[in-house]
Amino acid sequence: MDRAKNHFITNSIRIKNEEIFLKKDTILSLDSKIDFSQFLKDSYKKLALNYPKYHKMDSLCKLGILGSTVLLRGQDFKANTALVLSNASSSHDVDIKHMQSMESIVSPAVFVYTLPNIVLGEISIKYKLQSENVFFIEDKFNADLLVDYSETILNSGKALSVVCGWIELKNDQYDVLLCLVSNNGEIPFTKENLEELYRFENE
Amino acid sequence: MSDLRTELKQSIIEQLNLEELTIEDIDNDDSLFGDGLGLDSIDALELIVLLEKDYGIKLTDPNQGKEIFISINKMAEYIESHRTK
Numbered sequence: 683m684d685r686a687k688n689h690f691i692t693n694s695i696r697i698k699n700e701e702i703f704l705k706k707d708t709i710l711s712l713d714s715k716i717d718f719s720q721f722l723k724d725s726y727k728k729l730a731l732n733y734p735k736y737h738k739m740d741s742l743c744k745l746g747i748l749g750s751t752v753l754l755r756g757q758d759f760k761a762n763t764a765l766v767l768s769n770a771s772s773s774h775d776v777d778i779k780h781m782q783s784m785e786s787i788v789s790p791a792v793f794v795y796t797l798p799n800i801v802l803g804e805i806s807i808k809y810k811l812q813s814e815n816v817f818f819i820e821d822k823f824n825a826d827l828l829v830d831y832s833e834t835i836l837n838s839g840k841a842l843s844v845v846c847g848w849i850e851l852k853n854d855q856y857d858v859l860l861c862l863v864s865n866n867g868e869i870p871f872t873k874e875n876l877e878e879l880y881r882f883e884n885e
Numbered sequence: 886m887s888d889l890r891t892e893l894k895q896s897i898i899e900q901l902n903l904e905e906l907t908i909e910d911i912d913n914d915d916s917l918f919g920d921g922l923g924l925d926s927i928d929a930l931e932l933i934v935l936l937e938k939d940y941g942i943k944l945t946d947p948n949q950g951k952e953i954f955i956s957i958n959k960m961a962e963y964i965e966s967h968r969t970k
Contacts (some may be wrong), residue, residue: 723904737904738927787938790930791901 690867692843694879695753697745697827697836704728704752706882714793720822722748736741740795742851743804749860750805750845750873757862765802765815766832767860769863772819773798778829801849814840823848823859825876832863832871848880886960900935902930913958921956929954941969 685841687856696703702710722744726736731751746767749783776795783789794800799817808813814835818827832844841862850857859880863871894908897917901924915921918929928952936942936953941962944950953963 734903734905737902788936789934792929794927 683785688865689833689863691861691869691871691875691879692864693753693757693862694868695713695749695858696879696882697749697856702708702748702752702884704830706879718856723878727764729795734816735804735808738791739804740773740779740792740800740857741854742773742776742838742849743795743801744797745806745810745851745856745858748846749849749858750809753860753862754809755843758866759809759843759862759864761769761811761818762813762841763808763809763811764813764835764844765805765811765845766818766828766831766835767802768774768820768824768843768848769850770819770821771850773800774852775854805845823877823880825873825880829871829873836863889964890957893917893957893960893964896935896939897922897932913961914956917954917956917960925952932960936964938968939970940953940964942967 694705696706700712700714700716701708704726709726710725712721716724718741722741725748729748731748733747733751736747739747739875773796776792780788780792780796783792798817798819802815802817805811816831818824818831820827828846832846835841835844837861841842843862845860845862847860857868861876861879869875891908894911897903897911898908900907903922906922911968918924929947930968932954933944933947933950936944944953954962
């Protein structure tokens with residue numbers, strides 16, 4: 683635990699139930715009656731993402747781009763910023779879509795997203811990151827793993843900051859927590875603090 | 886503007902999720918790749934699928950796409966002379 687004392691949760695974003703929170707403050711709250719794809723479209727417009735490639739992505743990558751864009755806006759980070767992400771359902775939704783498309787002519791644009799780690803690539807492309815990255819599949823949110831792996835990267839000197847968190851998507855139900863971890867901030871990067879951020883809006 | 890060219894623009898916008906473009910934004914001679922619409926290699930594969938699904942044209946050599954997917958006009962000319970449906 684001592685190793686974590688010099689690193690802080692510099693910024694955090696939570697996306698759940700048609701709402702987006704930045705450091706627990708609501709920055710976007712949409713009608714709970716809209717469907718998931720409309721939520722992704724409306725969020726893009728209202729948060730001025732201005733990244734047309736977003737529309738070509740699968741929903742998991744859209745959540746990753748939406749979350750990372752808001753998380754990193756105005757933040758000081760380098761190209762070696764590492765990505766340590768996780769979820770429980772891998773690329774479930776786009777896998778189903780791909781399986782259904784196999785009844786006729788398969789869509790290459792759907793197929794290319796049938797791995798969860800593609801979201802790492804999309805975020806890296808958008809921010810020109812050249813860094814360590816990893817995507818874990820876990821039964822549930824695992825703060826221990828995220829803190830341990832992120833700390834290992836930070837302490838190795840390979841990265842000055844890490845974006846870590848959870849991007850879960852299954853049957854259009856989404857649950858996202860992303861944190862920017864660096865030497866700057868007030869909230870120590872600990873398992874307890876990460877869990878507390880995850881529990882926010884989850885209870 | 887011919888119906889086929891308009892139809893192609895609409896299909897490309899829908900199939901390639903070019904949500905921020907309208908038919909009016911695409912000129913018949915605009916480059917589809919590079920500095921034009923900025924399509925990428927995955928889009929090229931989607932265009933091959935589009936030719937097969939909508940016009941019954943099966944490209945066996947993906948390199949053919951380089952000559953066909955230059956612009957809406959070039960695509961329309963190819964479709965008019967090769968379509969099977």
